[in-house]
Amino acid sequence: MNTDEPSYDILKEIDDNLGGSDTEIPMPSIDTTPIIPSNVKRYIEQALEISKNKDEETDDVQNQITEDTGAWQDSDDEKVCVSLQSKSMLKKLRKNEDEDIISGDQYEKRLRQQFEKLYPTPNWATVPSKRKRQQILDSSDSSDDEPPEELEIRNEPDKHNESNKKNDEYNESDTHNKSDTLKIQKKLLSNKKLEVTKVKHVNQQAYSQSVVQSVAFHPNAQVAMTAGLDKTIRLFQIDGKINPKIQSVVLKDLPIYRAAFNSNGTEIIAAGRKKYFYIFNIEAGSIDKSNGIYGFQDKSLENFSISPCGQYIVFAGNSGYLVLVSNRTKQWIANMKMNGTVTSVDWSNDGRYLFSVGSDAEVYQWDVNTRRCVHRFKDDGGFKPTKISVSKNGHYFAIGSNSGIVNVYDETCLALPNPKPLKSIMNLTTNVHDMKFNHDSQILGISSHSKKNQLKLVHLPSLNVFPNWPNNLTSLNYVQCFDFSPASGYIAIGNDKGKALLYRLRHYPVA
The missing domain is CATH 2.130.10.10 (YVTN repeat-like/Quinoprotein amine dehydrogenase)
Incomplete structure (x- = not known):
C-alpha cells in the first residue's frame, strides 16, 4: 500500500472538521478485471479479429448477391452514346425498330442481357438461394400446362423387429443406408403411347x-x-x-x-x-x-x-x-x-x-x-x-x-x-x-x-x-x-x- 496517499479515515475527519457535507465521499474503486496472461490475451484478440473479418466478408457476399451489381462502375459510360442503327450486328440490341441512340451503361447492360440469353448461368455458378427460387418459378410455370412427371419410387419394406433391440438397430441402420441410395427414376419410355x-x-x-x-x-x-x-x-x-x-x-x-x-x-x-x-x-x-x-x-x-x-x-x-x-x-x-x-x-x-x-x-x-x-x-x-x-x-x-x-x-x-x-x-x-x-x-x-x-x-x-x-x-x-x-x-x-x-x-x- 502506498503510504503517501491519505487514507479514507483521515479524509473523513478533515471533512467533519470543516463543517461536514451532505455529499457522501465514495469508496475508492477496486479494479476487478481478471488478470489475463499476455499470450492468452493475444490469442483472444486474434480470434476476435478473424471472426470480425469473416462477418464482414459474409456481409459483403450477401450485399453482392442482393444487389447483383458489377464489380466496377465507370461513370464515363453515361457520357458515351451508341447508335444501334450504325451496324447490323447492333440492331439485335434494340427493343423496338425505331430505337437508335442509347447511353454507354445501357449499351453494356443490353450486351450482358444478350450474352445471358445465349449462355445462361450454369447450375454450379448459381447461388443456392437463387437456384431454389428459379426452380420454384420454373415449376410454377410448367405446372400450368404440364402434368407432373411420372416417377417410380421403390420403397424398402419395414424390417424392424421390436422384440430384438440389437436387430432393430441393425435394420434401422440398413434401411437408412438404402434410403440414401434410393433410386427415384423416370419410367422407361413406353412403346404404346408417346405423350x-x-x-x-x-x-x-x-x-x-x-x-x-x-x-x-x-x-x-x-x-x-x-x-x-x-x-x-x-x-x-x-x-x-x-x-x-x-x-x-x-x-x-x-x-x-x-x-x-x-x-x-x-x-x-x-x-x-x-x-x-x-x-x-x-x-x-x-x-x-x-x-x-x-x-x-x-x-x-x-x-x-x-x-x-x-x-x-x-x-x-x-x-x-x-x-x-x-x-x-x-x-x-x-x-x-x-x-x-x-x-x-x-x-x-x-x-x-x-x-x-x-x-x-x-x-x-x-x-x-x-x-x-x-x-x-x-x-x-x-x-x-x-x-x-x-x-x-x-x-x-x-x-x-x-x-x-x-x-x-x-x-x-x-x-x-x-x-x-x-x-x-x-x-x-x-x-x-x-x-x-x-x-x-x-x-x-x-x-x-x-x-x-x-x-x-x-x-x-x-x-x-x-x-x-x-x-x-x-x-x-x-x-x-x-x-x-x-x-x-x-x-x-x-x-x-x-x-x-x-x-x-x-x-x-x-x-
Whole structure:
C-alpha cells in the first residue's frame, strides 16, 4: 500500500472538521478485471479479429448477391452514346425498330442481357438461394400446362423387429443406408403411347422465306437455330410460349443447305452448293468465309458433319473422299477414300470413330487418329443407302435407304462382315432424308421430304413405331429436317412452308 496517499479515515475527519457535507465521499474503486496472461490475451484478440473479418466478408457476399451489381462502375459510360442503327450486328440490341441512340451503361447492360440469353448461368455458378427460387418459378410455370412427371419410387419394406433391440438397430441402420441410395427414376419410355403436346412454332416471330433446310438446338442453352435457302440464319430463345427471336444473320451469296452448331455452341458452320462455307462466331458476332478446302474439287460442301469431341469437321465428296478438317483452324488435315460415292456420315459419341456409307451399300468404320478403315460391312438387302445414324450410347446403328427402309443394327455389326439387322423398319415409302437418335437412345426419328407428313418415331429397344404420334391428323407438310433438344424435352421439325414446328415430349424434362 502506498503510504503517501491519505487514507479514507483521515479524509473523513478533515471533512467533519470543516463543517461536514451532505455529499457522501465514495469508496475508492477496486479494479476487478481478471488478470489475463499476455499470450492468452493475444490469442483472444486474434480470434476476435478473424471472426470480425469473416462477418464482414459474409456481409459483403450477401450485399453482392442482393444487389447483383458489377464489380466496377465507370461513370464515363453515361457520357458515351451508341447508335444501334450504325451496324447490323447492333440492331439485335434494340427493343423496338425505331430505337437508335442509347447511353454507354445501357449499351453494356443490353450486351450482358444478350450474352445471358445465349449462355445462361450454369447450375454450379448459381447461388443456392437463387437456384431454389428459379426452380420454384420454373415449376410454377410448367405446372400450368404440364402434368407432373411420372416417377417410380421403390420403397424398402419395414424390417424392424421390436422384440430384438440389437436387430432393430441393425435394420434401422440398413434401411437408412438404402434410403440414401434410393433410386427415384423416370419410367422407361413406353412403346404404346408417346405423350406429345404441340406448342408455339420455333420461328413464329420470324418465319423463313423459303424451305427450312436445317433446324438445330444449341447444345448448352435453350436456343434453337433455323437456316435455309433464303440465305438467313435465325436464332430463337425457346420457352414454348413466345420463343423470342434473338438475332438473324444473312449470308448474301450462300443459299444454306446445311447449318450446324459446333460441339460447345460457340460457332455455327453454314454450307451449301458452293466451294466455300461460312463460320458465324456467336460470341463475337463475326462472320468469316472459308474459301474452299485444300485438295477438295467438288462444287458443293453441303454434306458435312462436326465431331462430338469438337476437334474435326468432315466433308463428304462425290468421288468417295472424306476430307478431314480441323474445327479450330478450319484447315485441311487428311483425306480418306472409300469406294463409290459418299452419301452420309456420322460419328461415335467420343469422336474417335467416323462412320460412312456409300452408294454401293458398304458401311465403313474409320479410326480418326490413324485415318484408317478398321472395319466394313454390307448393309443387308443391298438397297442404296441415303443416311446413317449412330446412337449416343453406341448400341444402335441405323441405315436408311432410297426405298424408305431403315435397317437397325446393334454393336455386333462392328465385328461381322455381313450382319443381320435387329429389324427392318418399313413405315416410310420414299427415300430416307433425315435420321437421328435422341440423347438417351430411346427414340429414333426417321423422315422423308418426298411425301407429305413423312416423319416416324421409333421406340428403342422394342423397335416399334409409336402408334399415336405422328398420326394421320398431324399436319407436318413436307418434312425437310428435325432435331431433338439436348434433354429431348422438345422436337423441332422444319418444313417446306418456312416453319419450324415445335412439339413438347412430356416424358422428358425441358432442359
